[in-house]
Amino acid sequence: MxxxxxxxxxxxxxxxxxxxxxxxxxxxxxxxxxxxxxxxxxxxxxxxxxxxxxxxxxxxxxxxxxxxxxxxxxxxxxxxxxxxxxxxxxxxxxxxxxxxxxxxxxxxxxxxxxxxxxxxxxxxPGITAASAAAASLGRALTERGQTERLILATATCKPGDTACVGAGFVPGTTLALYMAMHRLSSVEADLLATGAPEDCVVEFVQQAGTYAERFVTTTLRGMAAAATGLSNPAVILVRWPKTACTPTRAPALAALA
Structure with a gap:
């Protein structure tokens, strides 16, 4: 060349x-x-x-x-x-x-x-998908007193490696998952296994920051089923605050735009 x-x-x-x-x-x-x-x-x-x-x-x-x-x-x-x-x-x-x-x-x-x-x-540097997704949702990635830790993680690793998406997921954390749409059922199971509440708010943002962006808001239990109709590129935000989880948007497919 x-x-x-x-x-x-x-x-x-x-x-x-x-x-x-x-x-x-x-x-x-x-x-x-x-x-x-x-x-x-x-x-x-x-x-x-x-x-x-x-x-x-x-x-x-x-x-x-x-x-x-x-x-x-x-x-x-x-x-x-x-x-x-x-x-x-x-x-x-x-x-x-x-x-x-x-x-x-x-x-x-x-x-x-x-x-x-x-x-x-x-x-x-450029704006990463987690920041773009939070901006599109009109909310912050972190909140003082509620989510004071931010984890960026991927569910797609090198061949032969296993992605530990639940590692470090504790109360007070926002987890931003990249390249995870192909294994939502295992992600849901992994996060529940950490002890995370079933009603943790999960937000899917497809094509964040573009004219084609789409949203789904649901809870941790059932997140895989709620994402039907979404595809990559998408980022998933899972919020486990220090106090009780409370959804901030319309549930599941009602939020699909």
């Missing part, structure tokens, strides 16, 4: 990689630094969930390197190889990731590949 050499701008160095967080979707939720990197990029390698509004901000060459279930043409080692190759040719490379690169975004592999090749690399 070959690229034309760039003309260096002010700021973003040639022969460098920026891991840029695209946030939940809306272009106006990008950081100013993310916009700067996009506008000065020579090539952008972007994920499946990056919104077209964000891609429209750059005139750089765009290459899709997204992963889809059952059809993964871009395993991580191949992505590492192409972004490093482009930077070694002197290009300003943006690796554009949905959400925040540091939150379940496989940033570690790409950072390691760049540093191993001696390439300058930086992370430009």
């Amino acid at each position: 070959s690229f034309l050499p760039p003309t260096p701008p002010d700021g973003f160095r040639i022969g460098a990689i920026a891991l840029v967080g695209a946030g939940p979707g809306a272009a106006d939720l990008l950081t100013l630094r993310a916009v700067d990197r996009l506008k000065n990029a020579d090539v952008v390698f972007y994920d499946r969930l990056v919104d077209p509004e964000v891609l429209a901000l750059t005139g750089a060459r765009k290459m899709f390197v997204g992963k889809t279930v059952g059809a993964n043409e871009w395993p991580q080692h191949r992505i590492d190889r192409v972004i490093v190759a482009a930077a070694l040719e002197g290009l300003r490379v943006v690796r554009l990731k949905s959400g925040d690169p540091s939150v379940f975004g496989r940033a570690c592999e790409e950072l390691e590949a760049a540093r191993r090749a001696g390439i300058p690399v930086e992370i430009i």
